[in-house]
Amino acid sequence: MLLHETGITKPEMDGVEQTNESWRILIVEDDERLAELTREYLESNGLTVSLETHGGRAVERIRSEQPDLVVLDLMLPGEDGLSICRRVRPFFQGPIIMLTARTDDLDQVLGLEMGADDYIGKPVQPRVLLARIRAMLRRITEGGQGGADEANGEEPVRLQFNDLVVDRSMREAWLSDESIELTSAEFDLLWLLASNAGRVLSREEIFTALRGIEYDGQDRSIDVRVSRIRPKIGDDPIHPRRIKTVRSKGYLFVKEA
Numbered sequence: 001m002l003l004h005e006t007g008i009t010k011p012e013m014d015g016v017e018q019t020n021e022s023w024r025i026l027i028v029e030d031d032e033r034l035a036e037l038t039r040e041y042l043e044s045n046g047l048t049v050s051l052e053t054h055g056g057r058a059v060e061r062i063r064s065e066q067p068d069l070v071v072l073d074l075m076l077p078g079e080d081g082l083s084i085c086r087r088v089r090p091f092f093q094g095p096i097i098m099l100t101a102r103t104d105d106l107d108q109v110l111g112l113e114m115g116a117d118d119y120i121g122k123p124v125q126p127r128v129l130l131a132r133i134r135a136m137l138r139r140i141t142e143g144g145q146g147g148a149d150e151a152n153g154e155e156p157v158r159l160q161f162n163d164l165v166v167d168r169s170m171r172e173a174w175l176s177d178e179s180i181e182l183t184s185a186e187f188d189l190l191w192l193l194a195s196n197a198g199r200v201l202s203r204e205e206i207f208t209a210l211r212g213i214e215y216d217g218q219d220r221s222i223d224v225r226v227s228r229i230r231p232k233i234g235d236d237p238i239h240p241r242r243i244k245t246v247r248s249k250g251y252l253f254v255k256e257a
Helices: 032-044 054-066 080-089 105-113 126-143 148-151 184-195 203-211 221-232
Strands: 025-030 049-050 068-073 095-100 118-122 158-161 166-168 172-175 201-202 243-246 250-253
Touching: 025 032, 025 054, 032 049, 032 126, 049 054, 054 080, 068 080, 068 126, 080 095, 080 105, 095 105, 095 126, 105 118, 105 221, 118 126, 118 148, 126 184, 158 184, 166 184, 184 203, 184 221, 184 250, 201 203, 203 221, 203 250, 221 243
Parallel strands: 025 049, 025 068, 068 095, 095 118
Antiparallel strands: 158 166, 166 172, 201 250, 243 250
């Protein structure tokens, strides 16, 4: 089940001011009825949505269409969501929101390790899905406005720490002049830590900043992403020097590692 049954009988505007951005969303979900109702709801709130009901066709759809964001169910005919996520990451850098069983922590961790940017437990409230989609896309848009922010004396657009460079306007990072492959969520986390270099950020602060919801004390997504980012920026996963774990407090990005 994609959406909560009580929330999909009639597409309605969610009361949030609409935009004209025409973001393109691809939903990969095998329940055709619920997928169609989801499309109607999202399109009524200003998004452009296409559907794919078979996992075996999803990889090529994502490759050819390059949507702005993918909503990907875990259990699909033909090929499961974890495999799809892993296979598309080399050529698709946009956000992927994975739909998982609400209580299955392993599914959530595996999804993040395969490159998902966020996950939502099913059944999904339509407004929650819309809010998560907008939050993901908003961060990408704001990242592209970094140059103007810097000109106004606000947060810098580019940070450099010896051989590591992180650029918010391009949403890219480089290590020794070599581009680093990061998912959208991994970049957001790296930028958040790097822009607060020298200060310990608690998991609560990180979780709220990146996902816009209160930390429940059990979610492991931040820890999984940190473990994925470390080797990509040349950090030692066992004895990290760049992103340090501060026991019982959170994470510290070291200015001079």
